[in-house]
Amino acid sequence: MATLSHPTVDLSVFLKDGEEEEKKRAKEIISHACSEYAFFQAVKHEIPLELMSRAMELTKIFFALPEEEKRKCRPKSSEPESAGYGKMSAHGIDLNEYILMLPPQSSSNVLPNDPPELRPALEELFNYFCKTGELVECIFNDCLGLPPDFLKKYNDDRSSDILTTRRYFPASENDNIGLPQHTDGNFITFVFQDEVGGLEVLKDGEWTPIVSMEGTIVVNVGDVIQVLTNNKFKSAPHRVLKPKGRSRHSITYFYSLQGDKRVEPLPHYTKQIGEPPKYRGFMVKDYRALRIRNRTHPPSRREDVIDITHYAIPYNYQE
Numbered sequence: 001m002a003t004l005s006h007p008t009v010d011l012s013v014f015l016k017d018g019e020e021e022e023k024k025r026a027k028e029i030i031s032h033a034c035s036e037y038a039f040f041q042a043v044k045h046e047i048p049l050e051l052m053s054r055a056m057e058l059t060k061i062f063f064a065l066p067e068e069e070k071r072k073c074r075p076k077s078s079e080p081e082s083a084g085y086g087k088m089s090a091h092g093i094d095l096n097e098y099i100l101m102l103p104p105q106s107s108s109n110v111l112p113n114d115p116p117e118l119r120p121a122l123e124e125l126f127n128y129f130c131k132t133g134e135l136v137e138c139i140f141n142d143c144l145g146l147p148p149d150f151l152k153k154y155n156d157d158r159s160s161d162i163l164t165t166r167r168y169f170p171a172s173e174n175d176n177i178g179l180p181q182h183t184d185g186n187f188i189t190f191v192f193q194d195e196v197g198g199l200e201v202l203k204d205g206e207w208t209p210i211v212s213m214e215g216t217i218v219v220n221v222g223d224v225i226q227v228l229t230n231n232k233f234k235s236a237p238h239r240v241l242k243p244k245g246r247s248r249h250s251i252t253y254f255y256s257l258q259g260d261k262r263v264e265p266l267p268h269y270t271k272q273i274g275e276p277p278k279y280r281g282f283m284v285k286d287y288r289a290l291r292i293r294n295r296t297h298p299p300s301r302r303e304d305v306i307d308i309t310h311y312a313i314p315y316n317y318q319e
């Protein structure tokens, strides 16, 4: 197995005034990581470590409850990807179970009352992740050489952000996939995995594990950033393996773009540098619908699963 070490970035330098040299170095690491691996690990972020582990422990308590208790949090709507408790299965095998949460103020949320401390912990965590998302977006803006606040103005509506907390079931004799290979369709994703690990990224044709480190957040570039930057920043395929003999837990925050936004390669990465666009433009909601269809009507062949290459312009597209 390849041993790729994903770069680690201290985000605290961006929370202080001055320290220009440190900021420059951190931005170089992030730019390199996002162009090569699509993933990096963030330490000294603003999210209190105590809150991260409290939320993780509380979700473990929830997932250990009897099925009928958890079902009390079934979504209000039958639409796929609705807020609430759900289970992800493929070909009759349970892969993982999850709570999907929209912004705390959303009336669509169906959050557990048991354990009672879980709901406020998730709401608090959601708000911290949102702040971290805004910070990383601002750092990306600089790394990409875009005009000040360009991404902030473009992505100014946080109502589509999602937090999921998942329990992956233990592996069976013949099956160890907890989440099949995919790229994230959103802007930027933040993952907090427990000590079990299991998240892997595809790099140069090899699956490489993202080592779990306490208090660390995994940051990964989503498809929207890959398209905007015309592939300068990459969104890499990743998957989660289920562990043998135990469960695995993670909390993921999808910093997203609102459905009515149009996404296409920016002039800064096309016209202005004489590069042809590698993608045609699309609406976020249309891409989201295609991705949901992958789930509700899974194609039998892997190559028929719709991903961002659906919008690639064949003659211009290179990895």
Ligand SMILES: O=C(O)CCC(=O)C(=O)O
Residues within 6 Å of the ligand: 166, 179, 184, 191, 193, 199, 238, 240, 250, 251, 252
């Ligand atoms: O659970 C994890 O570690 C990552 C989950 C993930 O990749 C996703 O939900 O898109």
Ligand SMILES: [Fe+2]
Residues within 6 Å of the ligand: 182, 183, 184, 189, 238
């Ligand atoms: Fe993912």
